Amino acid sequence: MPTATQIIQSTFALYEQHGADDYIGEAITQLEHMSQAAQLAMAEGFDDEVVLAAFFHDIGHLCGEGHANMGGYGVVSHERLGADYLRRCGFGERMARLVEYHVQAKRYLTLRQPGYYARLSEASRRTLGYQGGVMSEPEADAFERDPLFSLSLRMRQWDEQAKEVGVPVIDLQVLKGKALALL
Numbered sequence: 648m649p650t651a652t653q654i655i656q657s658t659f660a661l662y663e664q665h666g667a668d669d670y671i672g673e674a675i676t677q678l679e680h681m682s683q684a685a686q687l688a689m690a691e692g693f694d695d696e697v698v699l700a701a702f703f704h705d706i707g708h709l710c711g712e713g714h715a716n717m718g719g720y721g722v723v724s725h726e727r728l729g730a731d732y733l734r735r736c737g738f739g740e741r742m743a744r745l746v747e748y749h750v751q752a753k754r755y756l757t758l759r760q761p762g763y764y765a766r767l768s769e770a771s772r773r774t775l776g777y778q779g780g781v782m783s784e785p786e787a788d789a790f791e792r793d794p795l796f797s798l799s800l801r802m803r804q805w806d807e808q809a810k811e812v813g814v815p816v817i818d819l820q821v822l823k824g825k826a827l828a829l830l
């Protein structure tokens with residue numbers, strides 16, 4: 648049974664090993680992207696579990712190596728792989744679900760928010776088909792009733808904003824400390 652410290656080491660090692668890879672189809676790295684998402688959550692005063700959900704939201708692209716690929720745009724079902732990875736680490740269900748829902752939020756917004764699809768990046772549009780496409784009306788109604796619905800849409804906004812070139816990466820020691828405190 649690994650200790651909490653070992654779990655944190657191996658989780659962050661994924662970022663240290665693969666974080667320099669391109670954030671698929673965008674001009675920044677995976678690490679820069681997820682770091683910016685976490686910084687946006689922090690800037691809005693969210694709790695550490697949410698900050699870390701933002702930081703881990705695409706961890707499925709890092710831990711899912713060898714899984715099927717979305718036509719060169721990342722790992723199929725990366726949101727579920729990521730959420731399951733975090734559950735296995737021992738993080739809480741709220742964090743895991745927020746990671747899982749960042750794709751549901753995109754599917755939801757393509758249905759319910761006019762103009763949303765047109766604003767998506769090329770990569771996000773290309774992957775939508777692999778992710779189940781535009782959400783159905785009944786799925787969207789059910790998603791709206793989920794207690795994490797609003798927060799999931801907020802996460803999605805950070806995800807989309809977190810694509811700025813030249814923003815310094817967050818101090819990973821700070822995030823490691825926060826993650827350790829949650830295990």
Ligand SMILES: [Fe+2]
Pocket residue numbers: 680704705806
């Ligand atoms: Fe993302």
